[in-house]
Amino acid sequence: MGPRHRQFKSPLPMASEVRVRHNPQACRFEAEVEGGLARCDYRMLDGVMHLVHTGVPPALEGRGIGAALVRAALEHASVQGLRVRPRCSFVGAYLARHPEFNRLLA
Numbered sequence: 064m065g066p067r068h069r070q071f072k073s074p075l076p077m078a079s080e081v082r083v084r085h086n087p088q089a090c091r092f093e094a095e096v097e098g099g100l101a102r103c104d105y106r107m108l109d110g111v112m113h114l115v116h117t118g119v120p121p122a123l124e125g126r127g128i129g130a131a132l133v134r135a136a137l138e139h140a141s142v143q144g145l146r147v148r149p150r151c152s153f154v155g156a157y158l159a160r161h162p163e164f165n166r167l168l169a
Contacts, residue, residue: 081128083135092135099123103132103154111146111169112136117153133157137164 081094081101093102099120106113114136119129133154140147146169149155158164 081131083131085135085139092132092139094128094132096123096128101128101132103129103136103151105136111148112140113148113150114154115150117151129153130157134161137161137167140167 081096083092083094086093089104090106091102091104093100095101099122101119101123102117103114104116104118106115114133117129117132119132134157137147139145141164145167147164147167148169149158158168
């Protein structure tokens with residue numbers, strides 16, 4: 064008999080289960096997952112949202128959490144009529160994979 068394959072549902076939350084919130088006082092989009100804080104930091108300069116850093120704790124990497132943070136930031140910029148300038152390599156890579164947001168680029 065061949066090997067049996069089982070599919071296990073990961074007990075760890077994936078990006079679709081992560082709640083991202085905007086923290087305007089800290090100029091970031093953030094999500095708390097398993098006691099760790101993931102964040103996408105920005106700076107406003109002349110009406111342009113500069114996305115300067117995306118960070119996810121190492122234990123949480125690879126689950127799409129960073130992508131969820133960047134998407135939330137870009138959707139916020141779109142709703143608010145803001146232009147965006149990526150200053151973080153992760154954001155640049157995300158935009159390369161999601162050209163639907165290129166209309167926001169400053």
